Structures are given as structure tokens and as C-alpha cells.
Amino acid sequence: MVRKIEKSVADGYFREKTTYMVIYFIIWAIVSYGVVLFAEPLSDVYFNGFPLHYFMGAQGALATFIILLFVNAIVGDKIDKKYGIDEKRNEEIGSKSTTDH
Amino acid sequence: MDSQFIVSMAIILATFALYIFIAVYNKAKETSDFYVAGRGVPAIYNGMAIGADWMSAASFIGMAGTIMMLGYDGLAYIMGWTGGYLLLTFLLAPQLRKSGSYTVPEFIGDRFKSNTALIIAALCTMIISFTYSIGQLSGSGVVIGRLFEIDAKLGTMIGVVLIAIYAAFGGMKGITWTQVAQYIVLIIAYLVPVIFMSLQITGNPLPWLSYGDIVGKLGELDRELGLTEYFAPFEKGTKWQFLALMFTLMAGTAGLPHVIARFYTVKTMKAARWSGAWALLFIGLLYFSAPAYAAFSRFILMTQVAGSKIAALPAWTKSWVDTGKLQIADTSGDGILQWNELIIANDIVVMATPEIANLGVFVIGLVAAGAMAAALSTAGGLLIAISSAFAHDIYYRVLKPTASDRQRLAVGRITIIVATLLAGIVALNPPGAITQIVAWAFALATGTFFPALVLGVWWKRSNAQGVIAGLLVGLAVTLAYIFAAKYGGFTILGIIDTGAGVFGAIAAFATNIIVSLSTKAPSQEIQDAVTNLRYPEQMTYKNGEVYMED
Numbered sequence: 001m002v003r004k005i006e007k008s009v010a011d012g013y014f015r016e017k018t019t020y021m022v023i024y025f026i027i028w029a030i031v032s033y034g035v036v037l038f039a040e041p042l043s044d045v046y047f048n049g050f051p052l053h054y055f056m057g058a059q060g061a062l063a064t065f066i067i068l069l070f071v072n073a074i075v076g077d078k079i080d081k082k083y084g085i086d087e088k089r090n091e092e093i094g095s096k097s098t099t100d101h
Numbered sequence: 102m103d104s105q106f107i108v109s110m111a112i113i114l115a116t117f118a119l120y121i122f123i124a125v126y127n128k129a130k131e132t133s134d135f136y137v138a139g140r141g142v143p144a145i146y147n148g149m150a151i152g153a154d155w156m157s158a159a160s161f162i163g164m165a166g167t168i169m170m171l172g173y174d175g176l177a178y179i180m181g182w183t184g185g186y187l188l189l190t191f192l193l194a195p196q197l198r199k200s201g202s203y204t205v206p207e208f209i210g211d212r213f214k215s216n217t218a219l220i221i222a223a224l225c226t227m228i229i230s231f232t233y234s235i236g237q238l239s240g241s242g243v244v245i246g247r248l249f250e251i252d253a254k255l256g257t258m259i260g261v262v263l264i265a266i267y268a269a270f271g272g273m274k275g276i277t278w279t280q281v282a283q284y285i286v287l288i289i290a291y292l293v294p295v296i297f298m299s300l301q302i303t304g305n306p307l308p309w310l311s312y313g314d315i316v317g318k319l320g321e322l323d324r325e326l327g328l329t330e331y332f333a334p335f336e337k338g339t340k341w342q343f344l345a346l347m348f349t350l351m352a353g354t355a356g357l358p359h360v361i362a363r364f365y366t367v368k369t370m371k372a373a374r375w376s377g378a379w380a381l382l383f384i385g386l387l388y389f390s391a392p393a394y395a396a397f398s399r400f401i402l403m404t405q406v407a408g409s410k411i412a413a414l415p416a417w418t419k420s421w422v423d424t425g426k427l428q429i430a431d432t433s434g435d436g437i438l439q440w441n442e443l444i445i446a447n448d449i450v451v452m453a454t455p456e457i458a459n460l461g462v463f464v465i466g467l468v469a470a471g472a473m474a475a476a477l478s479t480a481g482g483l484l485i486a487i488s489s490a491f492a493h494d495i496y497y498r499v500l501k502p503t504a505s506d507r508q509r510l511a512v513g514r515i516t517i518i519v520a521t522l523l524a525g526i527v528a529l530n531p532p533g534a535i536t537q538i539v540a541w542a543f544a545l546a547t548g549t550f551f552p553a554l555v556l557g558v559w560w561k562r563s564n565a566q567g568v569i570a571g572l573l574v575g576l577a578v579t580l581a582y583i584f585a586a587k588y589g590g591f592t593i594l595g596i597i598d599t600g601a602g603v604f605g606a607i608a609a610f611a612t613n614i615i616v617s618l619s620t621k622a623p624s625q626e627i628q629d630a631v632t633n634l635r636y637p638e639q640m641t642y643k644n645g646e647v648y649m650e651d
Contacts (some may be wrong), residue, residue, distance in 0.1 A: 002650050005640070010647035013633040021191045028187050032180045039173070039334040048314025049322075050422055054332040057176030058392040059309065062183050066385050069190055069378035078376050080637060086651075090369040090638040093650060094198075 013083050020075055024068045031061045108466020109248055111465035112209045116470045117263070118287050120279045120477070127278050148379025148463075150277045150364045153474070154482040155182075155282035155380070157233075160241025161287060161475035165394035166450030167536060167597045172330075173336040174231040175395070181347040181390050183381060185354025188551075190377030193355055195370035196558045203365060204486075205358040205550060208493040213646045214627060215565035216499055221572050225450040225549045228360040228489040228576075231524060231544035233359075234483040238264075238528035238534045241476035247452065248413045248469055261525035264480045269514040276326055277366060283478040288386055294464055296392045298397040299460060308393040322403050323576035326440060331399070338595060345600030346540075352606055353543030359486035406457065407440040414438065418458040421449060440635055448535060454651045480521075490514040500648045540599040541583055548605020550578030556613050561631035567617030577607030 035042065035056040045052040080087070160182065168175035191411050202208040209587045210219025241264075242257030249256065251471065251611050281403035291562055299308035320330035335343060349631075354360065363380075364373045406414075411431050421427040428444040433436075445453070452472065531538065549572050556571070558565040582601040585591040590617040596603070622628070641648045 002648050005643070005649045006645050008645050010636055013239075013637075014355070018197070022189065025192065028184060032184050032347065033344060036334075036340065036347065037176075037179075039250045039340070043332070043334060047311070047313075048318075049315075049317050051316075051332050054173055054176070054316060055313070057173060057391060058181060061163060062385055062388055064203055065183050065187055068187060068380070068382050069381050072191065073374045074562060075380045077371065080371065083637075084649075085637045085639050087369065087371055090371065093638040094201075094369045 014078055017076065020072070020079075024072060027064065027068060031056060031064045035061065039048070041053065105462045105465060106248070108462040112463075112466040112470045113248070113473055116282075116474060119282055120474075121266075122284055123279045133410065141272070143374035144367060145379050146281050146362065147277070147372075147376040149284040149369055149383050150280040150362065150389075152378035152383035153280035154363055154365045154480040155360060155384055155479070156284075156287060157476050157479035158237050158472065159393075159536050160387065161291065162240055162244070162451050162472050163448055163534075163536040163539075165391045165398065166445075168449050169335045169365065169399050169450050171334050173334045174343060176392065177343050177347045178350065179392060181350025182354065183384060183388055184347070185351035186377055186384075188355035188379045189360070189364075190353055190374060193361065193372040193554050193558060194364040194377055196556070197361060198367060198370055198373045199365055199634050199638060202631075205554070206359050206496055209553060209557065209568065210494070210498060211391040212625070212627070212631070213563075213565040213568050215569070218565055218568050218572070219494055221569060222550075222553070223490040223494040225488050225545070225572060225576060226494075227520075229357065229542050229545045229549070230359055230483040231489075231520065232488045232545065233357075233539060234480050234487075234520070234524045235531060236538035236542070237476045237480040237483065238524050239531040239538075240535050241400035241480070242528060243448065243472060244452070244469055244472045244476065250495065254636055255331065255337075256527060257528050260476070260480075261521050261528075263428050263478055263523040264484065265518050269517045273534060276645035279481070280478045283474040284383060285643045286394055287471040287478075288383070289450075290474070291387050291390060293392075293467060294458070295394050295397065295462065297460050298401070298454070298458050299393070302397060302583025304441065311387050312393040312396045315400050316589055319396060319403070329547065331396075336621045338597065341594035342596050342600050345594075345596040345603040348606075349544050349547045349600050349602030351538075352547040352551040353545075353602055356546035356554065357543070358490070358546075358550065359482040361550075362482070362486055362489070363555075369489040392449065394454070398450050398457070401454070401458055402445070403440055406472060407438055407443060411436055411438050415457075415459075417453065421453050421456075426452070435623055454532050457617040484517045484520055487520045491516045535545045537599070540603075544579050544583060544605065546597070548575035548609055551570035551602075552606055552609035552613055556610070556617075558631070560614075560617075561628040562622055563613060564618045564623045566620045566621055567613040567615075571613030572617040574612040575605045578608040579605030596620055 010086070023039045035053060039053040042053040042056070043051045126288050132177050162177075164178055167178060195209055197205075200208050202211055204226070206219050206222035209222040210216060238257055238260055239253070241260035242253040245251075245252035245256030245259050247256075250435070295308045296306055299311050300306055305313040306309035316332055320332055321331045325392050330359070334340075364376060367373050411429065417426065418429065422429060427446070427449065428432070429438060430442050430444075432442055433439060452468060455468050490510055497509050501508075533541075552575060553568050553572055557568065579601050583598045586596070586598040586601065593604075629642055629644065636642060636647065640648050
């Protein structure tokens with residue numbers, strides 16, 4: 001069944017997702033580019049035996065990236081649910097959209 | 102024939118038998134099987150396949166050695182090669198999946214309604230993937246050559262035959278499941294020596310927690326020798342080079358056609374999201390361990406090897422000195438090997454450390470099998486990308502739209518064989534070190550596809566003229582900077598050839614935007630199709646209205 005929905009509802013979906021994405025990218029930039037920019041002052045701080053700038057480069061940034069991706073996947077599912085998106089239907093529609101090749 | 106050879110050989114043959122069995126068992130029957138594995142790969146396995154596809158000879162063999170040599174500056178590779186997954190998963194992968202296209206060039210062709218753009222994108226795909234695969238083939242040649250104690254060139258030829266067979270046979274479906282197996286082999290092969298070294302040096306089986314103290318101790322050892330500390334920032338290049346390299350590796354990740362192709366093998370946008378998360382988790386296991394590998398290797402070399410009598414060096418030194426990758430010179434003439442008299446090439450650190458640390462024949466053989474898995478799995482994905490760019494995008498979409506399924510499969514397989522042979526021939530005399538060749542491929546992807554795809558997905562005003570000009574300018578600027586920096590000594594802010602992508606990307610974004618704005622806007626139909634990419638599969642945007650399929 002195809003029905004028309006309010007454009008504002010669809011835009012709400014898009015805005016919500018984009019807002020989260022911007023937040024993720026800000027964190028992403030701080031832990032990688034931000035830390036590199038301030039590597040010299042951070043090297044005087046120690047964490048678990050590491051100078052902090054080294055820890056962030058070797059482990060901290062990467063751990064943050066992985067967490068952000070899983071948060072995005074889980075939050076994305078929640079937003080889908082809120083807007084009544086059904087993954088089963090998505091699969092059907094997704095497989096249809098490619099058969100015309 | 103020593104016991105080491107027999108054990109290494111047995112492990113490699115056993116893993117190869119497994120890969121070939123999987124490839125034959127999953128032989129492609131339809132075109133969609135060949136390119137996108139029938140789009141039925143679950144996110145978690147797709148994550149492992151992306152991991153194997155992604156982690157190449159450069160990650161497995163080269164990265165730990167690079168970090169050992171560069172210290173902190175080498176961590177640009179750790180952050181760059183992982184941070185790109187956020188760009189890919191947030192900005193591109195789900196949207197490209199919704200578009201329903203088979204390949205990156207096809208998306209560009211459909212999005213901009215232009216066969217010229219399609220052909221240029223297909224050619225860029227072939228250039229990038231071909232450059233990248235040369236590095237993989239020469240990497241596998243080094244491993245095979247070392248193993249059989251034959252010339253690396255002969256080793257490369259053996260690798261070429263193996264790759265051509267299973268890539269041409271199984272297509273993407275075979276490769277996906279083969280890559281899952283390859284991921285498991287390569288991650289075990291990488292973690293076992295790091296864990297053993299951690300136990301040996303610190304008594305702690307968790308290298309990720311224990312090597313912080315070793316990094317600190319390396320700094321002390323360096324101070325005693327009057328060297329700059331291991332972890333001191335920006336000793337090997339400027340801060341701008343670090344940032345430019347990190348950006349190039351990140352944006353290149355998001356623009357590499359063979360990595361994006363992986364996201365076409367999932368069923369939905371949601372599955373694309375989860376695939377990205379699983380992929381980085383699986384990739385992260387190796388990337389968390391590489392700096393530990395580097396620190397332990399350097400620690401063992403500084404404390405156990407340096408300071409020993411040159412006449413009484415262990416057996417491993419001779420076989421690696423013979424490869425030309427290890428140099429020992431008693432410049433001080435005191436009969437004792439000093440740290441500064443030991444010169445070790447980046448590319449042998451991972452391969453040689455298990456021998457140096459005396460981890461036993463089984464671990465050494467396992468590392469060789471893991472290195473082969475890393476090189477072959479990436480080469481397989483690259484060849485599929487080259488094959489689909491030619492057989493699907495150029496042959497089927499432009500040259501012969503009436504081609505049958507069987508003809509397209511045949512052309513695809515022939516392309517793989519021809520591309521493998523050509524790459525193999527170049528790999529016999531590679532134009533640079535493995536990591537260098539791979540870095541150029543990333544710079545090219547950053548300068549071409551990253552701007553084209555980001556603007557294509559997120560800016561509906563971007564048009565065919567804009568994308569064509571952007572792709573060409575990005576390609577030209579990146580290539581020009583690589584050559585000028587490498588051969589002409591030309592640099593801006595100390596940014597060398599590996600960071601070239603940042604200039605290509607700036608030029609391509611600017612060109613795409615300026616040319617798009619000064620030419621006609623795309624048709625309403627195209628603009629609607631771009632808006633449509635914002636929403637999940639169930640929502641369709643048409644003529645300013647949104648429709649929901651329940």
C-alpha cells in the first residue's frame with residue numbers, strides 16, 4: 001500500500017539524522033585532527049603509561065570511531081522505528097529497485 | 102628443506118585449499134551474483150569481508166614497520182585508515198545503496214545522466230584499483246619469494262595465477278565468503294605474535310593494555326642514546342604533512358571503488374550502516390595491535406639484539422641480511438652491534454619479528470599465511486572493481502547494451518585475467534615501495550571520487566559538466582602534485598607525495614561547484630532522485646511529495 005505522507009514528516013526524519021551526523025563528525029574531528037593540532041602540549045600528560053597524544057593516535061581516536069559507528073547504527077534504528085520504518089519492507093523494496101538492470 | 106619451510110608451506114596450502122573450496126562452492130551463476138553477491142550478505146559477515154578486502158599487504162606487512170620507523174608520525178596511518186569509515190558510513194554508503202546502482206561509475210552515470218561522466222568514472226576506477234593491485238601483487242611476491250627462497254618475481258607470478266583463478270571463478274559471491282575466511286586467518290595470524298610478545302616482555306597477555314609502559318621505556322632508551330624520543334611528535338615530517346596524510350587516507354577510504362562496492366552487497370540502508378560499524382570493529386582489532394607490534398619489535402631490537410656480539414648473532418639475521426632488507430655494519434669496530442648500526446626495512450618488521458622473538462615455527466608460518474591472505478583478499482576485491490568498471494560500466498552500459506548475461510559474465514572474467522596479468526607484469530618491477538604505491542591510490546581516490554560522490558549525494562545542484570570537470574581537474578592536480586613532490590622536490594607546508602590528495606580534493610570540490618553553478622541546473626527528475634536519497638527505502642520522494650509504502 002502506497003500512501004502520501006506529509007513532506008514535513010519526511011523532512012523531520014532527514015533533519016534528525018543529519019543533526020546526529022553533524023554531532024558525530026564534530027567528535028570525530030576533535031579526537032583526530034584536534035588532538036594532532038595540540039599534540040605538543042598534550043605530550044606532557046600521561047595515560048596508562050602513554051603520553052596522551054600518542055595514546056589518542058594509537059588507541060583513543062580509533063576506539064571513539066568504533067563507538068560512534070555503533071551509536072549511529074543503533075540511533076539510526078531508533079529513528080527508523082519512530083517513523084514507522086519496517087526493515088522487512090525495506091528489504092523487499094531494496095531488492096526490487098535493482099532488478100531492472 | 103628445513104622444518105620452518107615445511108610448517109609454513111603446510112599452513113599456507115591448508116588456508117589456500119579452504120579459499121579455493123569456498124570459491125568453487127559459491128561459483129557465480131547470475132550477473133548479480135558476480136558483482137554484488139546477490140545482495141544477500143548479512144551485515145556482520147559483510148563487515149568481516151570489508152575487513153579482509155580493506156586490510157592489504159600495506160596494513161598487514163607494512164604498517165607496524167612504518168610506525169616503528171616513524172614513531173608518532175606513523176600514527177597518521179592508524180587514524181587515517183580507520184577514520185575514513187565514518188565519512189563512508191555517514192555520507193555515502195547508505196545513500197549509494199538506496200540508489201540501487203551496481204558500481205560507483207554507474208551511480209555517477211545515472212546521477213548525472215551522462216555517459217561521458219560514466220566513462221571517466223570507470224577509467225578512474227580502473228586507474229585507482231590497478232595502482233592499488235600492483236602493490237598487493239608485489240607484496241605477495243615478497244612473501245612467496247621469502248618462503249620458497251626463490252626470486253620475488255617468481256613469487257609474484259605464482260600469486261598472479263592464484264588470484265586470477267579464484268577471482269574469475271567466483272566473482273563477488275565467491276570472494277565475499279572467501280574474504281570472511283581470509284579475515285579470520287589474517288587476524289589470528291596478526292594477533293598471535295603480538296600476544297606472545299606481550300607475554301614475553303610484560304607478562305601480560307593483553308598487548309593493548311601492556312604496551313603503554315613499553316612506549317615510555319622506548320623514550321627512556323632513546324634519551325640515553327641521545328636520540329629524540331620514540332613518541333615525540335612531528336620529527337619525521339611537518340604537522341601539516343601529518344594532517345594532510347591523515348585527510349588523504351580518510352577521504353580516500355570513502356572514495357575507493359572496491360570498498361564502496363562492498364556496501365552494494367547488503368540488502369538495505371540499515372544493513373549498510375551496520376556493515377560499516379562491524380567492519381571498523383573487525384579492522385580495529387588489527388589497527389589497535391599494529392602500534393603494539395611496532396613498540397614490542399623496537400623494544401626487542403633495542404634491548405636483546407643491539408648490544409650483542411656481532412660474531413654471535415642468531416641465525417635469523419643472516420637470512421634477512423640476504424634479502425637486502427636488513428643491514429648490519431660494525432661502524433664503530435668494537436665487535437658489538439649498536440642500535441644505530443642496525444638498519445631494518447619497514448616491510449620486514451612484521452615478517453621478521455616472530456623469528457627475532459623466537460616465537461617458534463608455527464607462529465612464523467601463521468604470519469606468512471596471514472600476509473598472503475591480506476594480499477590476496479585485497480587483490481581479489483580490486484580485480485572485481487576493475488572487471489565491473491569495464492564489463493558492466495563500459496561494455497554493457499555504453500558499448501553493447503544488448504549484451505546477454507552470459508556475454509557480460511564472460512567479458513567480466515576475461516577482464517579479470519587481463520588485468521591480473523598486466524598488474525603482475527608491472528609488479529615484477531614495481532615503481533615504488535608497497536606503502537608508497539598504496540598511498541598514491543588513496544590520493545587519487547581522494548582527488549576524484551570523494552568530491553564527486555559527496556557532491557553527487559548531498560548537493561542536487563551539482564551537474565554533469567561540474568562532475569566531469571571536477572573528476573578531470575582532481576585527477577590532474579593529484580597526479581601533478583605526486584610527481585612534483587616525489588621527483589621535483591616541490592612541497593607546500595612540507596606536504597609530500599603521500600599527502601597529495603588534499604590538494605586534489607580542494608581543486609575538485611572548487612571546480613565541481615564553480616562549473617555546476619555556471620551551467621544549467623540538472624533536470625527536476627534528477628534533483629528529485631537526489632532528494633530521494635535522504636529517506637529510507639520505504640519513503641519515495643516525487644514531485645515535491647513524499648510517499649510511504651507500508
